[in-house]
Amino acid sequence: MRKILIVGAGQSGLQLALGLQSRGYEVTLMSNRTADEVRTGRVMSTQCMFDTALQHERDLALNFWESQAPRIEGLGVSVAAPDSSRAIDWVGRLDGYAQSVDQRVKMAGWMDTFAQRGGQLVIHGAAVGDLDYFSRRYDLTLVAAGKGELVSMFGRDAARSPYGEPQRALAVAYVHGLGPRPEHPDFDAVRCNIVPGVGELFVMPTLTTGGRADILFWEGVPGGPVDAFKGIKDPSEHLALTLELMEKFLPWEYARATRVELTDAGGTLAGRYAPTVRNPIGRLPAAAWSSASPTSSSPTTRSPARAPTRPPSAPPRTSTPSSSRATGPSTRRGCGAPSTATGRRPSTSPSGRTRCWRPRRSTS
């Protein structure tokens, strides 16, 4: 099995693609966004990874940002008492440091590396119907598309998915200008601040597109006072609310945040998601069968030998709002067309190995 397609260029898809590539497999990586679009887009996570996970990247020699990213040497927990003092407050040192490298930096950099090393990077938002076609052209097709329409073909494993609803409303702000926690000015830590019944604020350093920064990450109990970011589009409004809630519930964290400013216009994120484990076996629409790897985000698809149905450039047979979103602006724009946002041709990598499926217009 030498010819492998991976759909999705996040932490899972890219790490796997680069690892397989380094072992001599012929890997095609499909992403619905170009590296530049990822780099200049919105933050996606807080992506703090601890020593064991970081070691996988070291083993694959993919730890390109290790010397620049802040070393997170501790982990601290503070619990707010009803009078907003701290009922519990401790910090411990980690055996091995953790790090957070903004996924905009890491994924864009890894995509470029993959292409420079000779991998085929295809810019295309794959739809479920496309997998019928792809799975016949490759020895193995892996879906590492995170969440969304494409992974929904792998059914929810109810026994391992206890929650049908999101348990927290998430709100992230990347900032410059945060002071150190006075208890440990000499080392960085992930600080978890718990407000019982209200939610948690995680604070951690990161390496972002503009260098070192810190992340203020509220996780609000749905329906509670921290579940207040929905509908806020203006990043400065998002930051103002973040700080207002910190001042109200966590004055000790607010005290070091009075001079912060957003790292960039894409430095905020808000949303919610019910954690879902998916079944390893799915079925492709045209009765082919699929199997998945143990994680919900990286299912594999395989199908019995059959004649290809149709090329992926054909319009989807069923078009839903979510599948339209999944294809993304780069797909709908087409590879050779200039980006309406940037005026650039978006999908040519430094090595020229990036390809783009140009969708045809439906005539029906």
Ligand SMILES: Cc1cc2nc3c(=O)[nH]c(=O)nc-3n(C[C@H](O)[C@H](O)[C@H](O)COP(=O)(O)OP(=O)(O)OC[C@H]3O[C@@H](n4cnc5c(N)ncnc54)[C@H](O)[C@@H]3O)c2cc1C
């Ligand atoms: C606010 C927040 C904070 C978090 N903090 C942490 C943390 O501190 N530490 C931690 O370990 N984890 C954290 N996580 C979780 C972590 O970010 C995810 O587990 C991880 O990013 C998942 O990686 P993935 O590659 O499986 O999926 P994704 O990161 O979702 O990547 C999937 C990729 O596939 C692409 N794609 C999607 N659909 C298609 C399609 N149809 N065709 C082609 N491409 C497609 C997407 O554009 C994306 O690039 C956090 C998550 C959130 C939301």
